Amino acid sequence: MTEDLVVAEGLVKRYPVRGRGLLPAVDGVGLRIERGTTLALVGESGCGKSTTGRLLLALERPDEGTVSVAGRKVHELGRRELRALRRTMQPVFQDPYDSLNGRMTVERIVAEPLRVHHADGDRAARVRELLETVTLTPDLAGRYPHELSGGQRQRVAIARAIALDPAFVVCDEPVSALDVSVQAQVVNLLRRLQDERGITYLFISHDLALVRHLARRVAVMYLGRIVEEGAAGELFADPRHPYTRLLLAAAPRPRVRERPAAVTAAGEPPSVLGGRTGCAFAPRCPLATDRCRAEDPVLRTLPGTDRKAACHYAEAAGAGAA
Template sequence: MTPLLEVSDVVIRFPIHSRIAARLTGQPSSIEAVAGVSFTLEAGSTYALVGESGSGKTTLARAITGLVPIEGGQVDFAGRTISGLSEAALRGVRREIAMIFQDPIGSLSPRLSVRAILAEPFKVHGETADLDGKIARLLDDVGLSPHFAQRYPHQLSGGQARRVSIARALALRPKLVIADEPTAGLDVSIQGEMLNLMRDLQRKFGTTFLMITHNLNVVRHVADRMAVMYLGRIVEEGLTDDIFKAPRHRYTTALLSANLKAEPEAASYVIEAEGETPSLLNRPKGCEFHPRCLFKREVCRTAMPEEQMPSADHRFACHNPA
């Protein structure tokens, strides 16, 4: 397999204080939302970025599409470097990378019909020949009947709205689709329908998916590889099956054990992580997970753990792994 997307040592900072205010308050002038992240996405596969809100998943995804500037590192897509490209140059890239946003109704303009919403990507990229035929095919691809073209977003159920946003993302047959929490807030049955649909489309068109989620139950069933993020860094990365079978980083083990099962009483064995996620303004010294870790040692307070690779397909950074 060939890599479609290579993210190498990407750093993304957001300014929070002017330089003077930073000096006066003793706080840094910017926060590192993403602090040196690398991973590779194989063509035709599904990759999941997992982590709590604020761990930098969405920021990273937005940076890949060029919506957020990166401060360090490099993003390569289909054999060319796309980080640092001008807006004009990015336009060509953007037709190959589509996004599905978290809020399905909110991401569809309430004043446009489904037809107009689906026509937009074709118009932007000047492919207006046989527009109605293309729209009918798109609706068919996502399992909606042609009469949905006349509807407006408020006339759609949550599941139908997701199908329309998937159809829009697929309009220009992108190589990569970035799906930000594609099943958040969905009922289990409709969640299953969406994931099955994405898998069907992946088979049919060879689309590569980068999925951002905090739902581990979903990750286990759909992702080939996964990365666990904490405070803007990848703490563990590898094949999904390996990580679910034998998680090594203590944050991953806490995350997996906290994944509640619908089995009363049996559920109660949970390794709880202590306390709260620290602020990016005030990153802990040493291993950044140590203030919440039940397995910390002295070294965890002082030294940041090196990345270890137990196999070619698995890496993590922990002083006292499981």
């Protein structure tokens, strides 16, 4: 039996934008993550990925919508219940340099969640065990973050995140700040931890190619909304939304000989949503018609598939990577 550990419905989060009032950074996002699997959330800078991640972790409160983790609505919990739930949900952020306290030793950093949540047992032994799990040698325990390499620092952040055996981890661009050679090691570590511990991941990335072999499903986000969602293999083989194709065309894919039909981006993405008519992607879309400029496409399941896309022409011949 499969089960969705994380279910978000209709999430809206608005922020004040200077001179323009409140604008939605997240604008009606729904997603489901099956227990023990990875959902990748992909899109350009500013599209609302991190905000979505924070909403799922109950680090922020949505203006509308709900988040359920293991069947419990996280924003309806009392303080004590939320505290208990927090143990089971952890973030790993992009830059371990910012997210690790530079004045603490590795040992203290990794022990911190154990201390905060009053975990019983021999903490020093547990820290050694955690460092081993993330393939760091125990002699690093006395070092400070600035004495470590980027990859080592991210392993420390991961050790801290898994210290309390979380069920759900939001990885927000966890390898974007690392050298390419180190990226694969950290991605492999995250995968191994998932295999061993059944962790469920939301893996946030602006790099579609990176998530190809990592995610069971992929959700593509554009200006606060999910515009395409589907099984990773199928989505890569046959993207249905022009924006997904744009991202795929932009991604370096050394082993792939054929590229999907090139999509050119006209101009930069708007940084925030205004009141809009029609499809938000229309100004950049090579396929846009008058209908696209007039009628906002809803995210819908494409007939006979488990793919969703928010494009009037998602089924059109030639819309895929033909």
